[in-house]
Structure formats: C-alpha cells, structure tokens
Amino acid sequence: MSLRPAQRWRAFRSHPERLFPILDWGRRYDLPTFSADLLAAVIVTIMLIPQSLAYALLAGMPAQTGLYASTLPLILYAVLGTSRTLAVGPVAVISLMTAAAVGEVVQSGAATHVEAAVILAFMSGLMLLAMGCVKLGFLSAFLSHPVIAGFITASGILIAGSQIKTILGIPGKGQTLPEIALSIWEGLPAIQPVTTGIGIGAIAYLYLSRTRLSGFLKARGIGGHLAQIITRISPVVAIAVTTLISWGFDLGAKGVPVVGAIPAGLPAPSWPLMDASVWTQLALPALMMSIVGYVETVSVAQTLAARRRERIDPDQEMIALGASNIGAAVAGGFPVTGGFARSVVNFDAGARTPAAGAFTALGMMLATLTLTGLLYHLPQATLAATIIIAVLSLVDLRALPRTWHYSPGDGASMLVTILATLLLGVETGIITGVVLSLALHLYRSSRPHVAVLGQVPGTEHFRNIDRHDVVTAPDVLSLRFDESLYFPNARFLEDTIYDRVAAEPRIRHVVLNCAAVNAIDSSALEALEAVNSQLSDAGVKLHLSEVKGPVMDHLRRSHLLENLTGKVFLTQVDAMRALSPDLTHQTCARARCETARDHRGRIG
Amino acid sequence: MSLRPAQRWRAFRSHPERLFPILDWGRRYDLPTFSADLLAAVIVTIMLIPQSLAYALLAGMPAQTGLYASTLPLILYAVLGTSRTLAVGPVAVISLMTAAAVGEVVQSGAATHVEAAVILAFMSGLMLLAMGCVKLGFLSAFLSHPVIAGFITASGILIAGSQIKTILGIPGKGQTLPEIALSIWEGLPAIQPVTTGIGIGAIAYLYLSRTRLSGFLKARGIGGHLAQIITRISPVVAIAVTTLISWGFDLGAKGVPVVGAIPAGLPAPSWPLMDASVWTQLALPALMMSIVGYVETVSVAQTLAARRRERIDPDQEMIALGASNIGAAVAGGFPVTGGFARSVVNFDAGARTPAAGAFTALGMMLATLTLTGLLYHLPQATLAATIIIAVLSLVDLRALPRTWHYSPGDGASMLVTILATLLLGVETGIITGVVLSLALHLYRSSRPHVAVLGQVPGTEHFRNIDRHDVVTAPDVLSLRFDESLYFPNARFLEDTIYDRVAAEPRIRHVVLNCAAVNAIDSSALEALEAVNSQLSDAGVKLHLSEVKGPVMDHLRRSHLLENLTGKVFLTQVDAMRALSPDLTHQTCARARCETARDHRGRIG
Structure with missing residues (x-):
C-alpha cells in the first residue's frame, strides 16, 4: 500500500498490468464481452451527447468542447483505469468549478475562455498524475x-440557479447565489416568452420522464434495468423535438438563443498556453478540482466495483484520471472526471470492461463528425433544462438535519460549507469547509480520553478510577492515554500531567500507561521530555508502563529513555509493585478508596 | 475544560477570579511577596530596556515604541494572566513577523509603519481575546x-542576518535570506568602519559575557541564580559604554547611525486606523502572529509553572495575551508576547506574582520619562549586537538531525519549514510548515493499524492472524481497526473491506470488531452505510462486534443499525458462535490454519 518510486518501478517491470490494467483484461477479451461493452457504449453515447453539450455551456465553453472532452479522456481512462465501469467525461460540479476559475482569468484578460480551460485541465491532469505516482491518494482525506x-x-x-437565466432567455451572470438572484431580477423585464416556453416544457418533460417513465414502462412489462436506461436517455428526445421545432419555425432567427454553428470534425490537438501568470492564477483552482474530481471518481468506482466484488486501485485511479485530464486538454476540452449517473447507466447496461468507455469515445467522435450540423437549431434552453434536471439529484438538503x-x-461543517459556497463562491466555499473540518478534527484529536488508573483489589488489573472500585497509592499517579501521542494532543498531555501533579502535592511518581499508544511523534516526544524535566524540578519522577514493542523501538532512537527520571515497566502491576509495594497485595482499605476519589477530578 | 459561553458566564459569576486571577493572588498579597516582586521587577526592567529598543528597530518601528510596548501590556497581563512569572513584551520572532507584515502594507502606501503595527497588535489582540473566550486554545495544535x-x-x-547591515552601518533591506545576503553584498563598499567597530566590539563583549561571565562569577563565589541574572543584564553595560563613547566623540554627527531624538514622556492613547483594506491585508499575518505568540507564551508559562507545581489555564492565557496586545495597540506599540529569556530571569530573580510584571511596567514608564534624552547617542549597532546575541539561542540546527x-x-516537516521560511519569508514559511505537518498527520491517520482476527484455539480470545496461531472460518472475515473511525480513515476503511472481500470469494460475513473504536464520525458512518449496502449487493452481510457503549449510543442516532444486514454482537466470540458454530469449540485443524494463512495478505 505504500510503495516507494523505486519499488514501484520494480513492481511495474514485473507486473506492467498494474500501471496499464488494459494488459490484464485485454488479454481475456472475447466476443461476448465485446457485444456487452458495445451495447453499453451505444447507450452511454446517446446519454452523453446532450450532457456534454450542456456541461460545456455550464463551463462557459463553446458547445463542441463538451464533445471533445468526451473523446480522448475516455480512451486514456480505458487504458489506465482500474474500474471496469466508470464513465469519465464532463460533469456538473467540475464544470461549475471550471466556469468559476476560468471566469477570473478571462476577466483579467490574460487568456481566452478556451485557453484557460485547457490550461486548467492540463494542470489538473499533471497534478493528479504526480500525486498518483507518489501515492498521494490519501490527500482526498482532507x-x-x-x-x-x-x-x-x-x-x-x-x-440550477445559473441555468434559470438561459431558460428565461435573459442575459446575466454571477458566481454566487446573491449575484445570480440579482442578475435574474434585473433581467426579468427582458424575458423571452418563446425561449421560456421551450425551457419550461423541456423541464416538465424531463422531470416527468425521470419520475414517472420508469414506473410507466414497468407497468407495461419492461424490466428494471431497461426501464432505467430508457429513462436515462430520454433527454435525447427532448433535444430532438425542440431542435425540430426550432428548425421548423426558424426560432434562432427570431431571437431564441440556439447552439448555432459548431465546427464539424475532430479538433486539432491543442497545447496549453505557456503564460506563467495564468498558470499561477489557476494553480489553486486546479488543485481543488483535482481533489474534488478524484474523490467523486473513487467514490463512484468503488461503489460499482464493490457490487460485483471487483477491486479498484485508488492510486492508479489518480493516474488514470490525471491522464484523462491531460487528454481533455490535448483534445481542446475542459476538466473531466468520473460521472455517477453515466457510470451507473454503463454498469446497468452491462458494460464489462473499460473498453466500453473507448467505444463510447468512438461514438462521441462519430457524433462530432456527423451531428454538429444538426445541432445548429438546438435551443440553449433545452440544454439548460437538461442541466437543471440532472443537478436536482445533487441537492440533498435532508442530509443536513440528518448529519446534524x-x-x-x-x-x-456541512452547513458552513453550504453557506460559504452559496454566498462566497465555489472556491472560497470548499476552502472554508476544509479548514473547518480540519479544525474540528484537530479539536477532537486534541483531547483524547484519559483515565486515572487504580488497582482492582486482589487482582493484577488496573481500571479507570471513575468507573470501578479500585485502590490507588497517594504518592503515585497512574494515567492512561487512550490515543496515540502526537502533535494535536501533545500540549493536552503536558497540561493534563501538570494539572494533576499540581492538584495533589503528595504525588512523587507519575506512571504513564501506554497500553493504548500506537505511536509517539516528535511533538509528543518533546512534550514527554519537557514533562520529565519539569517534573524532576518539582521532585516528581516520570515512569512509563506497558509501552508497545514498536513504540519502544522508536523511543530508543531518542534520548528520552536515557534521561527518564523513572523507569520503564513492562506492566502496570510491575510499576505499582516497585513504587508502592504495600498497595499491591491489599484489598480496598477505606483510606485508600478515599484517595482514589481524591484523584478523580476534571479528567473525564 | 470545555465550558460554553453561558456556563462560562455562570462560572465567572461564582468565581470571578478565574477571569481575573489578580482577585485570587491579590487577596493574599503581603510585604515579603512585594519585596520579592519588586526586586525581580528592577532586574527585568534593566534587561528589558535594551531589548525593547532593539526589538522596536527589528520590527521597523521608532525606538520609543518598544518602550511603550513594555508598559500597558504588562499591567494587563498582571491582571488577567494565570502564570505567576511570565514576562510579556516585544520578542524577537514576533517583531520579525511584524516587520514582514507591516512592510507589505507600507509598500502599498495604505498606512504608515506605526499605524500598521498598531492595527496588527489590535487585531491580534482581538483574535486572541475572541479565541480565548470561546476556548479555541486547541488551535495551537495546528x-x-x-x-x-x-x-x-x-x-x-x-x-541575525537582517542585523548585519546595521552592524556594518550600511543601508539595505529584505525579508528572505537571499534578499538579505544580496543587500549586504551590494552594501559592502559602503561599510562604515567606526560603526562596524562598535558593533563587533559589542558582539564580542556580549558573547563573552553570555558564555564566560557566569563561570567567572561562580569561580569568585557568586552563586548560580545571581550569576545568571548579572549575565542577563550585562547588555546594559554595553549600552552605557557605547552611548558614552558615541557621546564623547559625537559619533552621531560623524555618520554613525544612532537612536536619535526620542519623544520623552508617556504616549497619548492611540486608536487604530479604521481602513478596511489595511485590516484585510493584515488579517492573516495577525492570525499567524497570534498563534505563534500564543504557543510561545503557553510553552514558557507552562514550563515555569511546572517547576513550582503551579497551574496555568491555557484558555485564560489566550485572553490575557489578547488583552496585552490590545494594550500594546492603545499604548502605540506593536505586538507582544511572553518572552522566554526575560520570564526565566523574572523567575530566577524570585518573582512570586504577576505584580512583578506590573512593577516592571512602572519601571519602563519611568525609563520613558527619564532616559529618552540619554539614549540619543546610543549607536544602533549596539542594539543590533544585542539582537544578534539574543537570537543565537533561538537557532537550534542540531534539532534537525535529531528529529530526522x-x-x-x-x-x-522541520527542514521544509526552515527552508521555506529562509527562502520565501516568514509568512509563507509557517503556512508551508502547517500545511505539510497537517498532510503528514492526515497521512498517518489515514492508514490505521488493521488486524484480521482469528480465534486462539480452545479459548474465547481473538488475535491478529499474522502474529498468533489462530483459527478462522472460511466464510467469515473478522477485522479489527485499531483507531477511531473518522474522516481521514473512512476511505481506507472502505478500501480495506472491499479489497479483502474481493480477494476471498468464500466470504459471506464481515465482522467489524470495534473494540478499539472510541468514536465514529459522520464520514465514517457514511462509509459504513456504503459498505453495508455494497456488501449486501455482493451477497455479504456486515456485522459489528464489541461496540463500546458511548459509540453504540451515538450510532443509535443514525439509520445504520436499522439497515445493517447483519447483527451487532456484544463480543467477538458471540459473533463467531452465531456465524460459524462449528469453529468456536474446535482446536486448530490443519485446514483451518491454512485458511487463516489465506487471509493473511496486504494488511500489516
């Protein structure tokens, strides 16, 4: 799980299929698998065409770049990915983040939309590739x-808010909820009735087909998976119908915003603009998109793999996703990631290997070559409706009270993240959330459970004096920390020991029971050294007991054991026998029990 | 340890001395204590005068502001602080951070040096006060x-590097080591021999008095504490002698930089400039200084308190330090914190209560009223020499190999922090260090120790199959996580379970032993819910065993227990009796031992 680069290289030499999983499944590829993958690819392609166009518009990009982003990335993922069924491509959240990041750069005039988006995909790809190679997948734990x-x-x-203006046919922009609301309010007088009609009609159709179509089909004997697939590709019908209407009445010429002219054919390979200031501006957004996209990808891949008892390799997924994003840049697209809905469709449609993704890419290329002329009349409102219906499933406000x-x-944490994202924008929102959850984590880590130990009379067992009838010696304080000792709790460790010792002047020995300590980092080591030295000045000795083997080996690399004023005892009972010989074979005398009660204090 | 504001208020009503510790020790104040405090105050004052002037220059401030910063803050700390011997005032690191933060604002032209420093002290004070009131002392764990x-x-x-130019009498600035080195290199032709002579002479004297004086005095029968105190106040001799020389030869008029005219008398109370853009620019530096200053303060206070078995309250220290900084702002000074050297002198000189600090403040006010005229001729090189010698003790490069x-x-982490601070400046340096150490912490937290459990034959004990001869059932996987389940390891939990289940097709039951789990946060809960649902699709049931009482109570607030495909067992042996009745009373059959070996895999 933690190969170093050199080890990794040796592992690759002996098992090249770990880096190129295609070498593994490709070897066993046969006709039935091919048929299954091809069928799934056809279905995913039909679903992906409207999504790609829609998410390109959401990202603020020309519509065709959505198609481009659904070609090369899918092929690269097929070669490098470890999930059998993950479908990569443009997704809603990453497209929104692209719009936000690109918007800032374009405002500063340093690059065009397309240039900035290509750089963003390229940087995000490089970052993921680099992080995957040195196995930084754990960063998603942030x-x-x-x-x-x-x-x-x-x-x-x-x-959803940002698409309302497209539905209404009004101009407007904004990256936070107040800005979006204001721009809609200001645009209200300019609503275009025809556009609005098409948009609302498409929303109604899509909503009904999503919520009712599946049940309707089932009632007519069409089974679960097939019904779901038909439901998923129903947006194509909306696209076809509204395009026909728009073409029939020549709505584009009458002011209804349509997709317009799309250059036909495959894009020439692009190369990101080398402008240091633009790269610097986009570095942080690229990092955040990388991590958000990676978390989504791994979640989806893991969910689907587990259902079939397949395995994925999270670090390899990082590499595959990185390559896909570089592919997106080369194809002139924008950042991509694994999409949940389309992966589920791919899975349900029976895809067996990543080849299904490669076939989908071929399907998208075919679409790029043939369909672009047909899409001229497609109303943008139809795409906005597709987006609104697609993202409704992302909004889960019920999770808030449940989590709370x-x-x-x-x-x-969740509430603050939601509010910060809505009111301050996606970048500030996610940074706020990360900082807050780290702070919360540190807060929890900084106060581990601590027990003062006493001896269960007549036994060799030691237990928390707050929960058991135990005896203690007045001059010995035995503390058990129920957590590894590391920097978040190093100060708490010092505080706790000093407080206890200051509160009870009779104490001459502190025994730190390390039974629950799996590691001691440098900060905790310094804390222990400080405790050892300060207690020594106060006439108190520090002892350790029940230190685990690996922790002891580790401590031998420091000077703590040499300088320790007390001893290291194998067991707590050894410590008590040495420090308080009278106590250890007695039963609970009244006086001693009172002493135990004296020790009970602020420590819970 | 975790009072809410309302509780805190009630606690204050019944124990006002918790918020104003002066009410506690002030009640028992008597003449012997007064004498002891007064003596300590005189000594600290003599030590503090040159330090205050020197650190003002280091912070880029007029010399008198150093004296101001050593008045009101000390009085406020005396009222609010819980350490008996901590001496607050200007310190080297915080002064350097002040110079860096203020420098940026002054360059932008939005405020003068003094205005920006006052705002910085005020903001830092407000932040500390706020954090102290809501008990955010744990933030220092970052x-x-x-x-x-x-x-x-x-x-x-x-x-030390930044003071070399003052020693050499050349102009120059820079906030990173390369900038400082370059500015010295460029200034070399303009070296002033007299200034350099004074500077090097002062360094030599201070170095010798620090390293040799104490031994020299001891050899003449002057005891430990007294010898140390004389050593600590020896800079005053350097100041006096060089000032006399400078006055005698009128060096100031001959181009040797001297302190110059200092306005005599106490400053009028100042109020920070209300300029939103300056406040915004200084917010992050103020936060970092607050936390760095707080960490230093608490470390020093705790060290000294522990030696005398006294207690400090870290949250109350935050409030006291916050008030001190607001005091520094009102007095027209710059940010202050608890200084190690002067606190040790205060401690060694016998200070018994914070009143010593208040007396020191009076001493500093007296100095402000009387000495300023005398300091006109003080060469700046002498102050630079004082700083260089003082900060030598901060540089501990041997800690690097020891920690490594x-x-x-x-x-x-340490090396990167050092390099980033030297090469990129103090702010970038500390942020880099914090991010890196958090990443390292998350990395370690993200892969806790996991054991596959087997039964010790003939007993009810279950142990790690990698370390003990145990038996397992082929269709039951028992996993023990040796860590609480929380967001850094939530994905690892999922990965681990899915990997094990995918690797062994016979598994029908997964038992998660929670004996070492002290808490399950929302992220881990979601992970468990996902595992439960995905395993169910794969025909595997998820069970829990040995869940601790508080964790169980917590889980009851979620839907996990209702939806769990398996059961919750009180003990591991209960689980095995229910899931694999044949196994639990047998001894190690060869076939079963082999199964145990099969389970041994990538988990360490």
Missing part, C-alpha cells in the same frame, strides 16, 4: 464527507 | 513541534 456533501449540494443549487442529528460538529 | 522549532530557528537566522533520526517525516 475532504470530510460533510464538507464534500455540503459542497455538492450547494454546487447543485448554484448550477448524528453529530452537531459535522452538521455545522 | 503547529506541530517540528514546525514551530524549524520556524523559530529560521527566524533566528533571518533576524527519530522520525523522518517530522524531520522533513
């Missing part, structure tokens, strides 16, 4: 579940 | 020991 859930809910709301009920701290 | 040690070492180097040897990860 995003706690409440933060990512809150962020996605807020993003869904922002996305389970853990108010986590609920607060 | 700074691991390697990071703070590396930062202080690098700051010491930067400070103990823990390469912690050593790397």
Whole structure:
C-alpha cells in the first residue's frame, strides 16, 4: 500500500498490468464481452451527447468542447483505469468549478475562455498524475464527507440557479447565489416568452420522464434495468423535438438563443498556453478540482466495483484520471472526471470492461463528425433544462438535519460549507469547509480520553478510577492515554500531567500507561521530555508502563529513555509493585478508596 | 475544560477570579511577596530596556515604541494572566513577523509603519481575546513541534542576518535570506568602519559575557541564580559604554547611525486606523502572529509553572495575551508576547506574582520619562549586537538531525519549514510548515493499524492472524481497526473491506470488531452505510462486534443499525458462535490454519 518510486518501478517491470490494467483484461477479451461493452457504449453515447453539450455551456465553453472532452479522456481512462465501469467525461460540479476559475482569468484578460480551460485541465491532469505516482491518494482525506456533501449540494443549487437565466432567455451572470438572484431580477423585464416556453416544457418533460417513465414502462412489462436506461436517455428526445421545432419555425432567427454553428470534425490537438501568470492564477483552482474530481471518481468506482466484488486501485485511479485530464486538454476540452449517473447507466447496461468507455469515445467522435450540423437549431434552453434536471439529484438538503442529528460538529461543517459556497463562491466555499473540518478534527484529536488508573483489589488489573472500585497509592499517579501521542494532543498531555501533579502535592511518581499508544511523534516526544524535566524540578519522577514493542523501538532512537527520571515497566502491576509495594497485595482499605476519589477530578 | 459561553458566564459569576486571577493572588498579597516582586521587577526592567529598543528597530518601528510596548501590556497581563512569572513584551520572532507584515502594507502606501503595527497588535489582540473566550486554545495544535522549532530557528537566522547591515552601518533591506545576503553584498563598499567597530566590539563583549561571565562569577563565589541574572543584564553595560563613547566623540554627527531624538514622556492613547483594506491585508499575518505568540507564551508559562507545581489555564492565557496586545495597540506599540529569556530571569530573580510584571511596567514608564534624552547617542549597532546575541539561542540546527533520526517525516516537516521560511519569508514559511505537518498527520491517520482476527484455539480470545496461531472460518472475515473511525480513515476503511472481500470469494460475513473504536464520525458512518449496502449487493452481510457503549449510543442516532444486514454482537466470540458454530469449540485443524494463512495478505 505504500510503495516507494523505486519499488514501484520494480513492481511495474514485473507486473506492467498494474500501471496499464488494459494488459490484464485485454488479454481475456472475447466476443461476448465485446457485444456487452458495445451495447453499453451505444447507450452511454446517446446519454452523453446532450450532457456534454450542456456541461460545456455550464463551463462557459463553446458547445463542441463538451464533445471533445468526451473523446480522448475516455480512451486514456480505458487504458489506465482500474474500474471496469466508470464513465469519465464532463460533469456538473467540475464544470461549475471550471466556469468559476476560468471566469477570473478571462476577466483579467490574460487568456481566452478556451485557453484557460485547457490550461486548467492540463494542470489538473499533471497534478493528479504526480500525486498518483507518489501515492498521494490519501490527500482526498482532507475532504470530510460533510464538507464534500455540503459542497455538492450547494454546487447543485448554484448550477440550477445559473441555468434559470438561459431558460428565461435573459442575459446575466454571477458566481454566487446573491449575484445570480440579482442578475435574474434585473433581467426579468427582458424575458423571452418563446425561449421560456421551450425551457419550461423541456423541464416538465424531463422531470416527468425521470419520475414517472420508469414506473410507466414497468407497468407495461419492461424490466428494471431497461426501464432505467430508457429513462436515462430520454433527454435525447427532448433535444430532438425542440431542435425540430426550432428548425421548423426558424426560432434562432427570431431571437431564441440556439447552439448555432459548431465546427464539424475532430479538433486539432491543442497545447496549453505557456503564460506563467495564468498558470499561477489557476494553480489553486486546479488543485481543488483535482481533489474534488478524484474523490467523486473513487467514490463512484468503488461503489460499482464493490457490487460485483471487483477491486479498484485508488492510486492508479489518480493516474488514470490525471491522464484523462491531460487528454481533455490535448483534445481542446475542459476538466473531466468520473460521472455517477453515466457510470451507473454503463454498469446497468452491462458494460464489462473499460473498453466500453473507448467505444463510447468512438461514438462521441462519430457524433462530432456527423451531428454538429444538426445541432445548429438546438435551443440553449433545452440544454439548460437538461442541466437543471440532472443537478436536482445533487441537492440533498435532508442530509443536513440528518448529519446534524448524528453529530452537531459535522452538521455545522456541512452547513458552513453550504453557506460559504452559496454566498462566497465555489472556491472560497470548499476552502472554508476544509479548514473547518480540519479544525474540528484537530479539536477532537486534541483531547483524547484519559483515565486515572487504580488497582482492582486482589487482582493484577488496573481500571479507570471513575468507573470501578479500585485502590490507588497517594504518592503515585497512574494515567492512561487512550490515543496515540502526537502533535494535536501533545500540549493536552503536558497540561493534563501538570494539572494533576499540581492538584495533589503528595504525588512523587507519575506512571504513564501506554497500553493504548500506537505511536509517539516528535511533538509528543518533546512534550514527554519537557514533562520529565519539569517534573524532576518539582521532585516528581516520570515512569512509563506497558509501552508497545514498536513504540519502544522508536523511543530508543531518542534520548528520552536515557534521561527518564523513572523507569520503564513492562506492566502496570510491575510499576505499582516497585513504587508502592504495600498497595499491591491489599484489598480496598477505606483510606485508600478515599484517595482514589481524591484523584478523580476534571479528567473525564 | 470545555465550558460554553453561558456556563462560562455562570462560572465567572461564582468565581470571578478565574477571569481575573489578580482577585485570587491579590487577596493574599503581603510585604515579603512585594519585596520579592519588586526586586525581580528592577532586574527585568534593566534587561528589558535594551531589548525593547532593539526589538522596536527589528520590527521597523521608532525606538520609543518598544518602550511603550513594555508598559500597558504588562499591567494587563498582571491582571488577567494565570502564570505567576511570565514576562510579556516585544520578542524577537514576533517583531520579525511584524516587520514582514507591516512592510507589505507600507509598500502599498495604505498606512504608515506605526499605524500598521498598531492595527496588527489590535487585531491580534482581538483574535486572541475572541479565541480565548470561546476556548479555541486547541488551535495551537495546528503547529506541530517540528514546525514551530524549524520556524523559530529560521527566524533566528533571518533576524541575525537582517542585523548585519546595521552592524556594518550600511543601508539595505529584505525579508528572505537571499534578499538579505544580496543587500549586504551590494552594501559592502559602503561599510562604515567606526560603526562596524562598535558593533563587533559589542558582539564580542556580549558573547563573552553570555558564555564566560557566569563561570567567572561562580569561580569568585557568586552563586548560580545571581550569576545568571548579572549575565542577563550585562547588555546594559554595553549600552552605557557605547552611548558614552558615541557621546564623547559625537559619533552621531560623524555618520554613525544612532537612536536619535526620542519623544520623552508617556504616549497619548492611540486608536487604530479604521481602513478596511489595511485590516484585510493584515488579517492573516495577525492570525499567524497570534498563534505563534500564543504557543510561545503557553510553552514558557507552562514550563515555569511546572517547576513550582503551579497551574496555568491555557484558555485564560489566550485572553490575557489578547488583552496585552490590545494594550500594546492603545499604548502605540506593536505586538507582544511572553518572552522566554526575560520570564526565566523574572523567575530566577524570585518573582512570586504577576505584580512583578506590573512593577516592571512602572519601571519602563519611568525609563520613558527619564532616559529618552540619554539614549540619543546610543549607536544602533549596539542594539543590533544585542539582537544578534539574543537570537543565537533561538537557532537550534542540531534539532534537525535529531528529529530526522527519530522520525523522518517530522524531520522533513522541520527542514521544509526552515527552508521555506529562509527562502520565501516568514509568512509563507509557517503556512508551508502547517500545511505539510497537517498532510503528514492526515497521512498517518489515514492508514490505521488493521488486524484480521482469528480465534486462539480452545479459548474465547481473538488475535491478529499474522502474529498468533489462530483459527478462522472460511466464510467469515473478522477485522479489527485499531483507531477511531473518522474522516481521514473512512476511505481506507472502505478500501480495506472491499479489497479483502474481493480477494476471498468464500466470504459471506464481515465482522467489524470495534473494540478499539472510541468514536465514529459522520464520514465514517457514511462509509459504513456504503459498505453495508455494497456488501449486501455482493451477497455479504456486515456485522459489528464489541461496540463500546458511548459509540453504540451515538450510532443509535443514525439509520445504520436499522439497515445493517447483519447483527451487532456484544463480543467477538458471540459473533463467531452465531456465524460459524462449528469453529468456536474446535482446536486448530490443519485446514483451518491454512485458511487463516489465506487471509493473511496486504494488511500489516
């Protein structure tokens, strides 16, 4: 799980299929698998065409770049990915983040929309590739579940809000909820009735087909998976119908915003603009998109793999996603990631290997070559309707009270992330969430459970004096820390020991029971050295007991053991026998029990 | 330890001395204590005068502001602080951070040096006060020991480097080591021989008095504490002698930089400039200074308190330090914190209560009223020499190999913090260190120790199959996580379970042994819910065993227990009796031992 680069290289030499999983499944590829993959690819392609166009518009990009972003990335993922069924491509949240990041750069005039988006995809790809190679997948742990859930809910709301203006046919922009609301308010007098009609009609159709179509089909004997797939590709019908209407009445010429001319054919390979200032501006957004996209990808891939008892390799997924994003840049697209809905469709449609993704890419290329002329009349409102219906499933406000009920701290993290994202924008929102959840984590880590130990009379067992009838010696304080000793709790360790010793002047020995300590980092080591030295000045000796083997080996690399004023005891009972020989074979005398009660204090 | 504001208010009503510790010790104040405090105050005052002037210059401020910063803050700390011997005032590292933060604002032209420093002290004070009131002292846990040690070492180097130009009498500035080195290099032709002579003479005298004077005095029968105190106040001799020389030869008029005219008398209370853009620019530096200053204060206070078995209250220290900084702002000074050297002198000189600090403040006011005229001729090179000698003790490069040897990860954190601080400046340095140490912490937290459990034949004990001869059932996987389940390891939990289940097709039951789990946060709860649902799709049931009472109570607030496909068992043996009745009363059959070996895999 933690190969160094050199080890990794040796591992690759002996098992090249770890870096190129295609070498593994490709070897066993046969006709039935091919048929299954091809069928799934056809279905995913039909679903992906409207999504790609829609998310390009959401990202502020020309519509065709959405198609481009659904070609090369899918092929690269097929070669490098470890998930059998993950479908990568443009997704809503990443497109919104692209719009936000690119918007700032374009405002400063340093690059065009397309240039900035290509750089963003390229940087994000490089970052993921680099992080995957040195196995930094754990960085996704920076995003706690409440933060990512809150962020996605807020993003869904922002996305839906941003599409309302397209539905109404009014201009407007804005990257926070107040800005979006204001721009809609200001645009209200300019509503275009025809556009609005098409948009609302499309929303109604899409909503009904999503909520009712599946049940309707089932009632007519069409089974679960097939019904779901038909439901998923129903947006194509909306696209076809509204395009026909728009073409029939020549709505584009009458002021209804349509997709317009799309250059036909495949894009020439692009190369990102080398402008240091633009790269610097986009570095932080690229990092955040990388991590958010990676978290989503791994979640989806893991969910689907587990259902079939398949395995994925999270670090390899990082590499595959990185390559896909570089592919997106080369194809002139924008950042991509694994999409939940389309991966589920791919899975349900029976895809067996990543080849299905490669076939989807071929399908998208075919679409790029043939369909672009047909899409001229497609009303933008139809795409906006597609987006609104798609992101409704992202918004899960019920998670907030549920999380709050389970853990108010986590609920607060989620709420703050939602509010910060809605009111301050996606970048500030996610950074706020991350900082808050880290602070919460440190807060919890900084106060581990600590027990003052006493001896269960007549036994060799030692237990928390607050929960058991135990005896203690007045001059010995035995403390058990129920957590590894590391920097978040190093000061708490010092505080606790000093407080206890200051509170009870009879104490001459402190025994730190390390039974629950799996590691001691440098900060905790310094704390222990300080405690040892300060207690010595105060005439108190520090002892350790029940130190685990690996921890002891580690401590031998420091000077703590040499300088320790007390001893290291194998067991707590050894410590008590040495420090308080009278106590250890007695039963609970009244005086001693009172002493135990004296020790009970602020420590819970 | 975790009072809410309302509780805190009630606690204050019944125990006002918790918020105003002066009410506690003031009640028992008597003549012997007064004499002891007064003597300590005289000694600290003599030590503090040159330090205050020197650190004002280091902070880029007029010399008198150093004296101002040593008045009101000390009085406020005396009223609010819980340490009996901590001496607050200007210190080297915080002065360097002030110079860096103020420099940026002054360059932008938004405020003068003094205005910006006053705002900085005021903001830092407000932040500390607010954090102290809501008990955010744990935020200091963000700074691991390697990071703070590396930062202080690098700051010491930067400070010493920045003073070389003053010793040489050349102009120059710069906030990173390359900038400082370049500015000295460029200034070399303009070296002033007299200034350099005074500077080097002062350095030699101060160095010798620091390293040899104490031994010299001891050899003449002057005891430990007294010898140390004489050593500490010896800079005053350097100041007096060089001032006399400078006055005698009128060096100021001959181009040797001297302190010059200092307005005599106490400052009028100042009020920080209300300029939102300056406040915004200074917010992050103020936050960092608050936390660095707080960490230093608490470390010093705790060290000294522990020696006398006294107690300090870390949250109350935050309030006291906050009030001191607001005091520094009102007095027209710059940010202050608890200084190590002067606190030790105060302690060694016999200070018994914070009143010593208040008396020191009176001494400093007297100095402000009387000495300023005398200091006109004081060469700046003498102050620079004082600073260089003072910060030498901050530079501890030997800590680097020691820490590296103990823990390469912690050593790397320290090295990167040192390099980033030296090469990129104090703010970037400390942020880099914090981010790196958090990442390292998350990395370690993200992969807790996991054991696959088997039954010790003939007993009810279950142990790690990698370390003991145990038996397992082929269709039951028992996993024990040796860590609480929370967001840094939530994904690892999922990965681990899915990997094990995918690797062994016979598994029908997964038992998660929670004996070492002290808490389950929302992220881990979501992970468990996902595991439960995905395993169910794969035909595997999820069970829990040995869940601790408080964790169980917590889980009851979620839907996990209702939806759990398996059961919750009180003990591991109950689980095995229910899931694999044949196994639990048998001894190790060969076939079963082999199964145990099969389960041994990537989990260490």
